[in-house]
Amino acid sequence: MKSLKHLADKPWERKGIIGGLKPEGAFDSAAEKVALGFFLIIATIVFSLFTISYFIRMELPDWRPLTEPGQLWLNTGVLLLSSVAFQLARNKVGRGESRNVFALFLAGGLLALGFIVGQLLVWGDLQDSGVYLTPNPAASFYYLLTGIHAMHLLGGLGVWGNTSLKLASGSEPKDLRLSIELCTLYWHFLLVVWLVMFAILSNT
């Protein structure tokens, strides 16, 4: 936040170069990371608004609580492992190691795919037991929220796939350090979002 310290400047008084020999960004990080930071705020707002809508809608009389299948705990574990794998890959690449980075990175994404498959299986189970998108608004929200969360994961998997291809075609992990870091950050974010979603969906 180098530049923020200049916010109290009186720019009409101070002439000459402010700062060093080189241009300075407001944050000491890569532009991609700043952009991802903004994107995470936007995604937080999206999920918060869905959550608020969920609680407002819950107050209305036609709401019937839903019993969440136990398999969600298993899915949660898989997503947690996915995040752990990403974190391990990131730690290794942060220390400059390249052994097993690709394997861990790959495992992280595949576990996330496993999570999505698990979520789809839960959808199937719910359908089998007669819980459809309509008419119960609790079920509507269940499908909506899990769907939106899965779509965010799929978006992340797009970036993951791209980076994996580069790693598979022999790129050095250290050259992809930023991509691996950003993926890890995004995965942790989606894990937290899922934990919150899981909590509110369970408390109907």
Add this chain to the structure above:
Amino acid sequence: MAYVPLADQELELHHPHSWVTKYVWSQDHKVIAIQYGGTAIAVGLVALVLSLLMRMQLGFPETFDLIDPNSYYQSVTMHGMIMVIYLLTALFLGGFGNYLIPLMCGARDMVFPFMNMLSYWVYLVSVIILLASFFVGGGPTGAGWTLYPPQTSMAGTPGHDMGIVLMLVSLAVFIVAFTMGGLNYVVTVLQYRCRGLTMMRLPLAVWGIFVATVLGLFAFPALLVAAIMMLFDTLLGTSFFMPAVIESGTALDYDGGSPILFQHLFWFFGHPEVYIVALPAFGLVSDVLSTHARKNIFGYRMMVWAIIAIGLLSFIVWAHHMYVSGMHPYFGFFFATTTLIIAVPTALKVYNWVLTLWEGDIRMNAPMYFAIGFIFTFIHGGLTGLFLGNVVIDLPLSDTYFVVAHFHMVMGVSPILVLFAALYHWFPKMSGRMYHEGMAKLHFWCTFLGTYAIYLPMHYLGIHGVPRRYYALGTTEFMAPATQDANTAITIAALFVGISQLLFFINVFWSLRNGEKADPNPWGANTLEWQTPDTPPIHGNWGDKLPTVYRWAYDYSVPGAHEDFIPQNTPESVEPTVDEEHFDPDHDQSKADL
């Protein structure tokens, strides 16, 4: 990994090799800006024609057979949505944001040029989806631009089947496009400023666009959430917003949804949207006023903080659009209070504009006409906002022409005047030609006086109780016969204003070919975009060396200076020496790869 300042990194610009990559699939922010601007203005013309059709109906009922009640509602809806989102938001941020941010920040391009290009093309897709709704069965939605459920989906509303679906999909696609562009604008301003250009040395135009973009990034999600849930209601039969409802004697399958929830979501986006349009206008007009008054902007820091304060406050005033929705009185009291508080930083800005003009060496160029015209219309529209911000005054005036007059003055005419000020002001830089001054001034007087002739009488119609959104007023006890005369006069004025916009287009197209060759800095302006080595700036903007900034953007009429302006990249008398020992040739800006 050691942090390398962004603007210093070796930048790989994709050099266009063919006409297609140069002008169609271009990653140059200036080309993208013009693509955004052209598309926005084109779709805005559609909305202008729709408004003229409505005016013909209101001014001369039963005379012309141009539109029926259904197409009247469709025109109302499409006119509003296009003007607010697809014209104003896109033109201010996609157009001017794209053009000015890299130039004013002394950067070669946006941070993510490919994503920037994608942003435009996705925006174009959203426009095409929106316009496609004119050609589907049932036509576009006629639910009003606020799209309130349940009437959006009821059989009585035109476009309740395909029209509303296309509208919601188009909005969702627009939000995706805006997010891609917006991330670019924000990160470019934060990370990509050239050496010496601190945030507090940025021109106010960049501040306005920057804060407006942040507002957009944080407010559009509310519209996205609302659009997704409404799409579920419309297509999949859920009841997020749709209550139990009976249509022509048959109960529909909906039950228990909350229409008020939609209103909250919509206005949580909708009110910041007002400032997404207004803040760039505030910023651009500040620079135009200061440049043509040859005077530094009055209270620069106050102006920056006012922009930030307005941005923050704009998120806690949304329910003043919902006073008549049956809210708790304390709730209304809270929102009336915040609404009146937001008038404080806004009024500060108005005072500062006027004080910037005070004792300035004012050059009455065409952009200055529009900028001063804006001060008038904005004060006018802002003051009626104080009326409507109060619950007790809003209740009787709600849904009358007073509201129509208010928001057209404050977020229709005012931003449009700034847009014209900015278009004329930056036209010489964008095209390398001067526009025709006389025609531009004629355009101003037609637009300024014409819009007053339209909207001033509307206030009286509103106070008189004439309701908005009515296809025909018919004969009613409470409306004086003169109401129709006023409506006829308004329509004539509207036609006049609509046609007089041709002056702008004639001027632009004539000047592109025949205009006088423009000086690189015809107004004697300080900001960086006027200091480019080429006019119009070529790809990469700065030749082989990025500029260095030594001062703020408003050193006009400095006592003792040779000229009445000192550009931002003019060094002090004592040139700061470069420390040879610590100078890293690898990061020499002059080597930034073109």
